[in-house]
Amino acid sequence: MKIDPDSSKDLSAQIAEAIRGEIVGGQLIVDQRLPSEAELADHFEVSRPTVREALKRLAAQSLIRTQRGATGGAFVNRLRFEDAYDQQVTTASLLLSMNAVSFDVACEARYALERACAPLSAERRTPDHLATMRAEIHRQGQPGLTDEAFCASDVTFHRALVDGAGNKVLSYQLAGAVEAMQPLMNMITFTARSREAIVALHTDIADAVEAQDAAKTDEILNTLEAYTRELAHSVVTARAQKDKEKATA
Amino acid sequence: MKIDPDSSKDLSAQIAEAIRGEIVGGQLIVDQRLPSEAELADHFEVSRPTVREALKRLAAQSLIRTQRGATGGAFVNRLRFEDAYDQQVTTASLLLSMNAVSFDVACEARYALERACAPLSAERRTPDHLATMRAEIHRQGQPGLTDEAFCASDVTFHRALVDGAGNKVLSYQLAGAVEAMQPLMNMITFTARSREAIVALHTDIADAVEAQDAAKTDEILNTLEAYTRELAHSVVTARAQKDKEKATA
DNA sequence: GGCAGATTAAATGTCAGACATTAAAATGTA
DNA sequence: TACATTTTAATGTCTGACATTTAATCTGCC
Numbered sequence: 001m002k003i004d005p006d007s008s009k010d011l012s013a014q015i016a017e018a019i020r021g022e023i024v025g026g027q028l029i030v031d032q033r034l035p036s037e038a039e040l041a042d043h044f045e046v047s048r049p050t051v052r053e054a055l056k057r058l059a060a061q062s063l064i065r066t067q068r069g070a071t072g073g074a075f076v077n078r079l080r081f082e083d084a085y086d087q088q089v090t091t092a093s094l095l096l097s098m099n100a101v102s103f104d105v106a107c108e109a110r111y112a113l114e115r116a117c118a119p120l121s122a123e124r125r126t127p128d129h130l131a132t133m134r135a136e137i138h139r140q141g142q143p144g145l146t147d148e149a150f151c152a153s154d155v156t157f158h159r160a161l162v163d164g165a166g167n168k169v170l171s172y173q174l175a176g177a178v179e180a181m182q183p184l185m186n187m188i189t190f191t192a193r194s195r196e197a198i199v200a201l202h203t204d205i206a207d208a209v210e211a212q213d214a215a216k217t218d219e220i221l222n223t224l225e226a227y228t229r230e231l232a233h234s235v236v237t238a239r240a241q242k243d244k245e246k247a248t249a
Numbered sequence: 250m251k252i253d254p255d256s257s258k259d260l261s262a263q264i265a266e267a268i269r270g271e272i273v274g275g276q277l278i279v280d281q282r283l284p285s286e287a288e289l290a291d292h293f294e295v296s297r298p299t300v301r302e303a304l305k306r307l308a309a310q311s312l313i314r315t316q317r318g319a320t321g322g323a324f325v326n327r328l329r330f331e332d333a334y335d336q337q338v339t340t341a342s343l344l345l346s347m348n349a350v351s352f353d354v355a356c357e358a359r360y361a362l363e364r365a366c367a368p369l370s371a372e373r374r375t376p377d378h379l380a381t382m383r384a385e386i387h388r389q390g391q392p393g394l395t396d397e398a399f400c401a402s403d404v405t406f407h408r409a410l411v412d413g414a415g416n417k418v419l420s421y422q423l424a425g426a427v428e429a430m431q432p433l434m435n436m437i438t439f440t441a442r443s444r445e446a447i448v449a450l451h452t453d454i455a456d457a458v459e460a461q462d463a464a465k466t467d468e469i470l471n472t473l474e475a476y477t478r479e480l481a482h483s484v485v486t487a488r489a490q491k492d493k494e495k496a497t498a
Numbered sequence: 499g500g501c502a503g504a505t506t507a508a509a510t511g512t513c514a515g516a517c518a519t520t521a522a523a524a525t526g527t528a
Numbered sequence: 529t530a531c532a533t534t535t536t537a538a539t540g541t542c543t544g545a546c547a548t549t550t551a552a553t554c555t556g557c558c
Binding site: 112 | 328
């Protein structure tokens with residue numbers, strides 16, 4: 001392992017970096033036990049609290065897990081898709097909210113990625129995926145559904161579409177984009193008429209995917225993207241109008 | 250802020266979770282200063298080292314930054330695309346290496362995502378993007394280039410293509426997929442003939458993008474994907490053949 | 499001999515207090 | 529006013545200790 005001079009960075013950051021390097025580089029393999037905190041402290045010539053801070057950094061990225069007790073210690077964690085998925089969603093959400101990403105940009109990205117999946121999904125979707133999509137469509141049509149519940153169902157529907165491609169890497173990548181959009185989507189008030197339109201498009205998508213018609217799926221996704229953006233714009237302009245009225249009053 | 254009972258999880262994990270919630274939820278906004286470590290320790294009724302471990306967890310995710318000195322402290326960090334980008338690349342790389350993701354699956358995901366960007370890039374690419382692509386093509390044609398350098402140039406070329414779409418969210422998402430593929434790509438030995446073929450395809454792509462021909466770009470990307478997979482397969486079978494010869498010898 | 503319970507040991511989790519270091523703000527002085 | 533000095537408030541680090549958890553070991557009884 002590398003040593004740490006008295007550079008500008010924290011000792012704990014340097015140590016974390018060194019260990020991360022060993023994991024990424026393959027010197028430390030999955031489920032392998034790291035030296036104990038005391039041994040690490042001895043090796044890096046720092047105190048145990050400093051080592052602990054470094055380990056916590058790695059734990060925050062799911063690179064290691066710790067176990068107490070006699071045979072305990074820190075172990076290299078097998079990074080699972082679900083773990084990475086969660087991190088991606090929160091990261092992507094924060095990125096959007098902190099960087100003033102416009103609805104249009106986020107929406108464009110989301111649908112571009114989704115269209116990338118659609119042909120594969122049309123080819124490989126299982127009855128399971130189709131069933132999920134149909135179920136969510138049904139839910140979306142029920143009266144009395146809150147806007148948030150409607151959006152949540154929307155996410156589930158699109159996730160089923162993406163998962164239909166049967167490519168875990170794609171699902172993982174897309175998950176971030178689709179779910180991170182939800183807070184933005186939640187700003188939209190879905191009228192009965194707009195819900196009806198969306199449900200109709202979703203039905204078309206499910207039909208096209210079931211018929212394994214990639215071109216058709218692509219076309220409807222384009223329509224849906226345009227409609228979603230239009231909807232968002234009308235909300236924005238309506239809100240602006242209201243503000244204006246308030247200002248003059 | 251929420252309190253922490255004596256649950257199963259670490260106190261530092263709980264505290265990190267609580268603070269992360271405040272950031273995600275918007276109670277703590279960008280550049281806002283968190284209470285000092287001593288105050289946090291007081292508030293959560295834990296010791297300062299425990300608070301510090303929690304803060305290091307957040308720092309590892311670029312959610313906060315710390316500053317020493319009189320007016321120092323922990324501040325909510327504006328999560329920038331570059332920070333998130335780095336994290337994504339390492340996470341995606343580890344995902345691929347730790348989960349036995351096949352070359353085919355990763356390759357399919359990468360090109361599917363790239364084709365999602367291509368039409369937008371054909372529409373919006375700037376002279377800058379085109380120049381980068383041409384420069385990398387030139388580099389790839391030079392003799393004496395190592396396989397690794399060839400791969401690195403390949404990544405730069407494809408990043409320019411992706412960035413041409415002018416959508417930061419897309420670039421961010423794609424970066425992970427493209428760059429995480431690199432270790433897998435590095436397994437391939439590029440012969441002079443295969444390099445020639447790839448350079449030709451890259452040139453076709455640059456031409457199509459310059460001509461703003463989305464359909465053509467899509468078509469060539471398909472060809473390139475097929476060629477890349479074929480190349481990988483030949484490497485795998487060649488290696489298997491060698492192993493077999495070794496076994497019989 | 500074999501098994502249940504008590505003991506031990508090794509590791510992480512947590513705490514308390516201290517000192518070192520940093521960087522800005524307050525202060526003093528020419 | 530301008531510059532040098534001191535103060536101060538914060539993080540960074542260390543030492544040493546105790547608490548807690550967990551598996552392995554030991555003990556005693558049947």
